[in-house]
Amino acid sequence: MDSLVVEDLGKRYIVASKKAAAERPRPTLNLGVARLPLPRISLPGRPAAGNELWALRHATFSVPQGTLLGIIGPNGAGKSTLLKILARVTRPTEGRVTGHGRVVSLLELGAGFNPDFSAHDNILMNAAMHGISRREALERMPEIIEFAELEDFTDNPVRQYSSGMYLRLAFSVAINMQPDVLLADEILAVGDMAFQERCLDRVAQEAERGLTVLFVSHDMSAVSRLCHRIIWLDKGQIAGDGEPEKVVAEYEEAALGKGSGEVAFGARSGRHANVTAEIASVRLLNARGEEIGAAPTVEDVFVRIRLKNRKPGAAIRGVVDVYSKRFLVFRSAQAEDVVVERRGVVDLLMKIPAHLLAETSYTVNVTVYTFSVKESKVVLNNALTFLAYGHDSGGQLKRGAIAPRLDWSAHVHQRIPKKRASVV
Amino acid sequence: MPTFINESPRSAHPLSERAAEWVIAADARDRVGDRAAEVWQYRQILWFFSLKALRTLYSKTHLGVWWIFLRTLIPLLVGSFVYGSVMNIASGGVPYLVFFLAGQVPWSCFDGPLVRGSRGLEINRQLLVKLYVPRIILPLGGMTPGLVEPAIVGVVLLCTLAYYRINEGIWYVSSDPRPLVAVAAMVLVLAFTFSVTLFTSVWQARARDARFVLRYVVGFWVFFTPVIYPLSQVPAELRWLMHLNPLTAPVETFKWAVLPGLEHSWAWLCYTAAITVVMFLAGVRFFMRAESETMDKI
Known part of the structure; x- marks a missing residue:
């Protein structure tokens, strides 16, 4: 059975642009009397003038139940847009998705958490935000706390948590809500290694039982290790779909061959010029x-x-x-x-x-x-x-944000060296 | 790759039976019935959003919740002094303070909840772009902290009434079931307010201008509603104009229900109820149409 069937899915954004706005006749407030020297105020409610941008287009694929699907691609390729559509945060402009069962999304660490609430209250709130009843959430509470290893901190407000604890809580809530489909955006990026391994083990275990997971990640080694299949998105289109090793290899080759490290649309910001x-x-x-x-x-x-x-x-x-x-x-x-x-x-x-x-x-x-x-x-x-x-x-x-080559040395002693009493 | 069959370990999964089919489609038309069912499914978040709205309102302040009392009580003191003692506005035979408070209770069911409810989408922007919840709950969740003010004003009104009962031996409230109508009038004002926030919350999420406009409109609106003066002060030939304001009738009804010697009109109350129903239906329609587009812009 397919967990998700995606047919010709597309999402168009209108990127506001002054040039396009100037070229387009605007509805104005001066009551149709064009010659009145009134300032032209554009009326709200009309689609703003701008350039069309298809963040995702013609995406068609289906995901059998129990698949761990990795989604890769450069920034602005439409990965997050795809996840947002599946999570119903944004509506597609064209196409449709048919799915089965409960969808739980982890699009951002801590979305749907309130820093001032305790872990206990946050679990209830997060469950509520996925439309899950309080009774069910209370039933799962012990498992969630146990998996997140937060037994001693359930009453502390989560703002006192470290980012690792936050991740553990967020992931534990998501996986223990017994989703049929889990949407995860870059969740492999944070948290300590030991917990990451536990997460991935648990995900693999749940997949055996029929959980379908969509991972968006930039971590090629992690996705190719974990996933059954990978979809590579580029400029909103599916550029590759299949065996992880094959797709990752194609993707990396394309990334290397591109010549300039251009970033995607709209991502640049900042005041890049001044008088000097x-x-x-x-x-x-x-x-x-x-x-x-x-x-x-x-x-x-x-x-x-x-x-x-x-x-x-x-x-x-x-x-x-x-x-x-x-x-x-x-x-x-x-x-x-x-x-x-x-x-x-x-x-x-x-x-x-x-x-x-x-x-x-x-x-x-x-x-x-x-x-x-x-x-x-x-x-x-x-x-x-x-x-x-x-x-x-x-x-x-080679894991981590940098992989410096540092000096290592090995000293082989004949005997175990004596412990010094006062090493402060 | 594992596939789903009944004999798989998944069938032991207590929730697998509810693997119901769902569809997301670009051309799907929203049905109000489905939306209502969804709101019911997510009803618990109303509590959490209310709590959050209340906390964000007074977080990072030194006085904390005491602000609620200050913000409510000081305008009451100033208002009753200026309008009652300085300007000597007629109050239909009861002490002006009592009259003033009886007007403030229904008005504060509109004033605070409207401003707060309109911020419902805006203050939860971060969440809404990352997690799906039925957004129509948010203006409602934003409104609820605004209920604290009418409650406080109501208590102040009761204390004032008790004061006159003890010191002057007069109990202004009639003993028939009339005061129950006051509750109905408040509920009507709240329903009207929610209908308005269905529009204003969307506008405010799109552009903050709405916030300033709203402040102005509400600031003027109070003068076109018989809150600080009785409707009988208005020239008879202009009263119908005052009644076109949907808040006039419930405010008048509230005062009629708790104080002696006043009049009100059931017909105009029905008019307000009709306006509220129309506004609510139009608001739901507007909200459902506008929300997905608005979500892409915030």
């Missing part, structure tokens, strides 16, 4: 200065920030924040200001040494301080997204 400077581009380069789309972890790579300097004598300093799965992995700032004597193009290069990055995807936010005007800066968020890949498959040996 403008961030013209942010690119990933290899040691030969060629633009690349993905970073080999065994080689040095460079982030190049190309600036247009508008003021002679500007003092600039670049700062790069590197994120993985929405967490700041590290920030690197230039040690000193650079004084640029002339107008023109300036390239700032940041070297990321070999054997630092892990095999995962990273997003880069760029800030450049332009000290010639006090306290001013230019910012480009989500300037660059790239995947780091290794040449060997380290699996368990």
Whole structure:
């Protein structure tokens, strides 16, 4: 039996754009008398003028019960949109989904939790938000608390919880609600390893009993290890569907071949220009200065920030924040200001040494301080997204947000060394 | 890949029988009956949203819940002083304070709940883009903390009445079952308010302008409703105009029900009830049509 049958599913968003709005005649408040010199106020309630954007289109697939389905793709490929439609958070523009049984979604850690409530109350509330009765939630309470290992903290408000505890609670509630379909967006990204393993074991166990899970993840090694099948989305379309190893290999090949680490639509933000400077581009380069789309972890790579300097004598300093799965992995700032004597193009290069990055995807936010005007800066968020890949498959040996090669040594002693009494 | 058959371990799963089929379709038309059943299924979240709305209202304040009392009592004191003692507004034979409070109870069933209920979608924005719940519950959940104010004003009214009973030996409330009508009038005001929030909560989720507009409208509306003055003060030929305001009749009825020597009109009360039904139906229709589009914009 199929848990989900998705037929020609599509979601269109209208991205507001001033240009498109200007080209389109607007309904106005001046009562049809076009010549009256009244300000034109556009009336609410009409679809805003803008560019159409199909976040997802022509998606057709079916998922047999008990499948662990991974969904991969670059940012803005439509993965989250697909999950949001299935979770009924947003309505599709076209197509339909037929499903069976209870759907529980974990689209964001802590959605449907209230930080001021205790774990006990949050479990009841979360159950209620999935339309599950209080009686059923109370029946499952002991299992939920036990699986989340929160026996001693049930009465504390969850705002006092660590993010790991939060994750444990959220996951435990979701899995113990006995869903038939579980929707999970990037839940593998946080939490301690031991609990992640337990989650995945439990998911695999439940799948044997007929649970269908849709995972959205950027963690290629985790999805290919865990899932039975993978769907690769690209620009809202299904680009690949099938055996995990095969689809992941195709996806990585495509990501590497793309040439520039362009990010998806609308993701960029920040004020990227001021009177002193403008961030013209942010690119990933290899040691030969060629633009690349993905970073080999065994080689040095460079982030190049190309600036247009508008003021002679500007003092600039670049700062790069590197994120993985929405967490700041590290920030690197230039040690000193650079004084640029002339107008023109300036390239700032940041070297990321070999054997630092892990095999995962990273997003880069760029800030450049332009000290010639006090306290001013230019910012480009989500300037660059790239995947780091290794040449060997380290699996368990390469987990985490970075995988630095550190010095290890081994000392073999003849006898067990004596314990020192006072090591503080 | 495991498939579902009755002999599989899944059949031991106590919930597997309710693996009912559901459909999400772009061209599906919402049926009010299905929606009502869904709201009933999710009814428990009303309590949690109410609690949350109440807590967010006064969280991060030093005085906490005491604000509720301050915010309610101070305008009462100032209002009764200005309108009663300074401006000497007629009060139909009862002390102005009593008259004023009797107007404030039904009015506070509209004022606070409208402003709060209109924020229902807006304040839960973070949640709504990540988790599906029947959104129509949210304006209702936002409204409920607004019930605290009429309750407090009601208690103040009772205390004031008791004060006159003890000190002056006069008990203004009639002994027939008339005061029960007062409760019905309050329920009618609340129903009307909810119908209005079905519109305003959507507007406010789309644009915060609605919030400012609402403040203004409510601020003026009180003067076009016989809250601080009796309707008998209004010239007879203009009273029908006052009655077009759907809040006039319930406020008048409330005062008639608890205080002696006043008049009210059953016919205009029926008019308000009819308006409420129409507003409610139109509101549900509007909300159902607008919600999915609004969810994509917030």
